[in-house]
Amino acid sequence: MPELIPVIDLMQGQVVHARRGDRQAYQPLRSRLVEGCAPVAVVDALIEATGACHLYIADLDAIRGLGDHRAQIAALAVRHPQVEFWVDGGFAGADAARALHEATGALPILGSETLAEPAALARLAAAGVPALLSLDHRAGAPLGPDWAHDPAGWPMRVIAMELARVGADAGPDLALIARLRAQRPDVAVIAAGGVRDAVDLATLDAAGVPAVLVASALHDGRL
Structure with a gap:
């Protein structure tokens, strides 16, 4: 089965529940795993429930x-040194991403939605910072500059992010995942958005997906 990578969305000091990428409407998290929405408590609960080696913020x-x-x-990275934290901080280029890595030890996620520097991934690699690329989409439409979606420039791990399916109980975007895997068979395509249950995990496993970002299905007990 694909590795489960728990996700938390931080807004104004608390964990919120992401739904369909409509960030202005996100509400404080309500979960069966933990009381409240304090980041430390939520991360502790997610790691305890999944044994996660990676966690996406x-x-x-x-x-x-x-x-x-x-x-x-x-502070979370110090509290859980066995976990590799991945952080999407809306990075436009390499400098901000590298600063985050140096300050926290977390690996930066460069999202195509906010990426503005074509050489950012190459500069980070040259500096020894193993960044990931999130190929952001909304309702099937790629977000960000065309060059960010050019498979020639992808790192060895990319995230197939369909924002319209986040928290929407709609299932993973298998067509998007298949298209990305066909473009770069040597790259690990990580699924994000829409995973509901063990059936979806089995489907992604059959599709060759090594890992999946999950939030809602963990908090409501379906996984």
Whole structure:
């Protein structure tokens, strides 16, 4: 089965429930795993429930240009040294992504939605920072510059992100995943958005997906 990578979305110091990428409407998390929405408590519960080796953080304040959660992320990394944290901080280029890595030890996720520097991934690789690329889509339409979706420039791990399916109980976008895998068979395509249950995990496993980002299905007990 694909590796489960828990996801938390941070906004104004708390964990919120992401739905369909409509960030202005996100509400504080309600979960069967944990009381409240404090980042430390939620991360502790997710790691205990899944035994996760990786955990994805979307810093929504940073993505929206309204501050960041760098101090909280650094504290989480110290608290869970066995976990590799991945952070989408709305990075436009290599400098901000490298600063996040140096301050927290987390690996930066460069999202095509916000990426503006064509050489960002190459510069990070040259600096020894193993960044990931999130190929962001909304309702099937790629977000961000065309060059960000050019498979020639992809790192060895990319995320197939369909924002319209996040928290929507709609199932993973298998067509998007298949298209990306066909474009670069040597690259690991990580699924994101829409995973509901063990049946979806089995389907993704059959499709050759090594890992999947999950939030809602963990918090409501379906996984």
